[in-house]
Amino acid sequence: xxxxxxxxxxxxxxxxxxxxxxxxxxxxxxxxxxxxxxxxxxxxxxxxxxxxxxxxxxxxxxxxxxxxxxxxxxxxxxxxxxxxxxxxxxxxxxxxxxxxxxxxxxxxxxxxxxxxxxxxxxxxxxxxxxxxxxxxxxxxxxxxxxxxxxxxxxxxxxxxxxxxxxxxxxxxxxxxxxxxxxxxxxxxxxxxxxxxxxxxxxxxxxxxxxxxxxxxxxxxx
Amino acid sequence: xxxxxxxxxxxxxxxxxxxxxxxxxxxxxxxxxxxxxxxxxxxxxxxxxxxxxxxxxxxxxxxxxxxxxxxxxxxxxxxxxxxxxxxxxxxxxxxxxxxxxxxxxxxxxxxxxxxxxxxxxxxxxxxxxxxxxxxxxxxxxxxxxxxxxxxxxxxxxxxxxxxxxxxxxxxxxxxxxxxxxxxxxxxxxxxxxxxxxxxxxxxxxxxxxxxxxxxxxxxxx
DNA sequence: AGCCGATCGAACCGACCGGTACTATCCAAG
DNA sequence: CTTGGATAGTACCGGTCGGTTCGATCGGCT
Numbered sequence: 001x002x003x004x005x006x007x008x009x010x011x012x013x014x015x016x017x018x019x020x021x022x023x024x025x026x027x028x029x030x031x032x033x034x035x036x037x038x039x040x041x042x043x044x045x046x047x048x049x050x051x052x053x054x055x056x057x058x059x060x061x062x063x064x065x066x067x068x069x070x071x072x073x074x075x076x077x078x079x080x081x082x083x084x085x086x087x088x089x090x091x092x093x094x095x096x097x098x099x100x101x102x103x104x105x106x107x108x109x110x111x112x113x114x115x116x117x118x119x120x121x122x123x124x125x126x127x128x129x130x131x132x133x134x135x136x137x138x139x140x141x142x143x144x145x146x147x148x149x150x151x152x153x154x155x156x157x158x159x160x161x162x163x164x165x166x167x168x169x170x171x172x173x174x175x176x177x178x179x180x181x182x183x184x185x186x187x188x189x190x191x192x193x194x195x196x197x198x199x200x201x202x203x204x205x206x207x208x209x210x211x212x213x214x215x216x217x218x219x220x221x
Numbered sequence: 222x223x224x225x226x227x228x229x230x231x232x233x234x235x236x237x238x239x240x241x242x243x244x245x246x247x248x249x250x251x252x253x254x255x256x257x258x259x260x261x262x263x264x265x266x267x268x269x270x271x272x273x274x275x276x277x278x279x280x281x282x283x284x285x286x287x288x289x290x291x292x293x294x295x296x297x298x299x300x301x302x303x304x305x306x307x308x309x310x311x312x313x314x315x316x317x318x319x320x321x322x323x324x325x326x327x328x329x330x331x332x333x334x335x336x337x338x339x340x341x342x343x344x345x346x347x348x349x350x351x352x353x354x355x356x357x358x359x360x361x362x363x364x365x366x367x368x369x370x371x372x373x374x375x376x377x378x379x380x381x382x383x384x385x386x387x388x389x390x391x392x393x394x395x396x397x398x399x400x401x402x403x404x405x406x407x408x409x410x411x412x413x414x415x416x417x418x419x420x421x422x423x424x425x426x427x428x429x430x431x432x433x434x435x436x437x438x439x440x441x442x
Numbered sequence: 443a444g445c446c447g448a449t450c451g452a453a454c455c456g457a458c459c460g461g462t463a464c465t466a467t468c469c470a471a472g
Numbered sequence: 473c474t475t476g477g478a479t480a481g482t483a484c485c486g487g488t489c490g491g492t493t494c495g496a497t498c499g500g501c502t
Binding site: 443444446455458460462466469 | 473474475476477478479480481482483484485486487488489490491492493494495496497498499500501502
């Protein structure tokens, strides 16, 4: 069947569906753990469709990683913003979000870091580096608003706690990692924050859906 | 040439040489980034030799990872022990060692974690988990000797700092990561250590060679 | 009504994969 | 001196890889 009998021909929707399904499959099986054939079978498309949309397996991988990074970063930033203006509440919200992520079924660490560990190619590494940049920006902002002496330093230290917690959650102890990291993060923030921060009102938060599996593929019209 | 003209036939030495060369190659190229043929070419052996010693590519990989974990763990523990009895000095020694590791040419993160990100197979994951266990044991010991209220908790937090620093060093900032992490670690240790630890004499340290590339393959007799 | 583009399904391609078999050669031990 | 084990080198195996091509078929647009 060339075109599904009741389906709508909509390249944009097809592309999005491929991206979504491929994200899960590549995360579960590993970038090299599933071939293009298996990928297409799992997604439910033909090879030609995949290659028309993404040109190459590498192209698909990069698109997947970019979208994933965007989604995770927006999700975490949204959670922080939704927690209000208090930097400590924002930090708590970030690690709360991480805790749910760690507990999600099939959690296997950060998809971006895993990908960078598998493909040493420059594009993948660049996407991963930008991903860490986004984390760093969020955490440095929190350190700034908390009145840290050296927000850049504290931001990097918080980044290490986030990444370390993710590693430990993936390989050792998924349950308590986020809580222990949060406690350490709050301690770190306190000891480097001599003065009370000035709190200013912030705009309304927009809810973001979590980056981990939350439903199944939606049927097309 | 079936057997190198001036070489000694010594299976144990051959095995060790394969292990050493394969460790570097697999780390540089990734577990799936190099095939058995390329591996043998890079090591300078024939396929038959590799398969006689390790049975399978997976067998080789597991042997490489096990040996790597042993070496890194011994190296870090040795550095800590060589720093004397003061837990803070031991912690400093650990992150000093890490700093040198991060600065080594070709550093690309923890080989064990990278491997676990590539092969989801149980044996590899088990070796990685045990690796983290060893780190945790070392760090918890330091927390204990520092007189921490909850050495287990502090140990896990220090573990997150170590792993987080490694991730950040690999993908973001290899220069300052160890120092920033050390500062955070000392802060953490201080705030959770109300009482002064009792210092007892410890046995003499044995020097350990670093786990990263430090020379080239030694010629066989 | 009729065309165009999106899509499927399948065949096909050369390259490479992990792994085996065999021979020729060299060392070491009896 | 002979024999056996360790090794290099090479050819080979079936399978899978990423990627291309083609015909059939269906929806959307004019």
